Structure formats: C-alpha cells, structure tokens
Amino acid sequence: MKRTIVLLGAALLLAGSASAQKLKAAQVPAAVVAGFNRQFPQAREVKWEKEDEQYEAGFEQGKQELSVLLDASGQLVETETGIKVEQLPAAVRATLARQYKGIKIKEAAKIVAAGTGAVTYEAEIAQSGKTVDVLFDAERREVKK
Structure with missing residues (x-):
C-alpha cells in the first residue's frame, strides 16, 4: 500500500511538470x-508561461484576447487569437459534433x-467533466498536438 502511494505521488509530480x-x-x-515588447508595445497585463523550451505571453490588445509563443531568442513562433465559437469554420463544428458526442465548445481560437x-x-471542449483542446488544420482535419 505504501509503495502504491509513493508511486502515485511520483506519477503526479511528473505529470504536473x-x-x-x-x-x-x-x-x-x-x-x-x-x-x-518590440512586436506588441501596446500589450498590458501580460501573463507569462513556459511551455517546454518556449515562452507564452497571454494578454489583451484592444478588445481581443491574444496569446503568443516565442522561442528563447525572442522570435515569434505563433499567434493565437480568441474567436467566438460561431467563428469556427462550419466543417470544424460539424466534425466536433460528429466525433465528440455530447460536448460543449467552451472556447475557440485561431x-x-x-x-x-x-x-x-x-x-x-467539455466532455464528461473533462476539458480538452482539439486542433484542426486549414483543411478542417483534426490534428494531434
């Protein structure tokens, strides 16, 4: 029993990291x-995270919610813009409804x-009490992270 608790604790630590x-x-x-700062001089209240070897900055610019990923040298890798669920392409929404029964789309981004x-x-998406991010390419095909 003690060994099981220790192993479970170690697994949780690894998952969290x-x-x-x-x-x-x-x-x-x-x-x-x-x-x-060079690319987003108007950004305020920036929240930072580290994802693997890259850095994510989350912020609002005007009325848009943005998130950008930068590499360690400060080069922009990608920009993520929050969009309304209705702005997801129809093919994406249809695929979600078909492949993930009983889901609710909580947020969307481009x-x-x-x-x-x-x-x-x-x-x-929220499904059975879990929240999961699902990605789609430009052809509206689901892609894995």
Missing part, C-alpha cells in the same frame, strides 16, 4: 521580453504560425 509553468515577468529571459502563416483552429 509536463504542463505549462507559470512565470513572473522577472523570470522571463530579457531576449524574450525584448522580442515581445492560431497562425509566424514563419509560414499556416492556420490552425483550436476548440476547447
């Missing part, structure tokens, strides 16, 4: 902050890759 890590602005490398301009759509 795999997710995004919240950061204070002072913990973000200067190159990342400088790159962000993600644009900085280098290529490739568009991905993200839907945050």
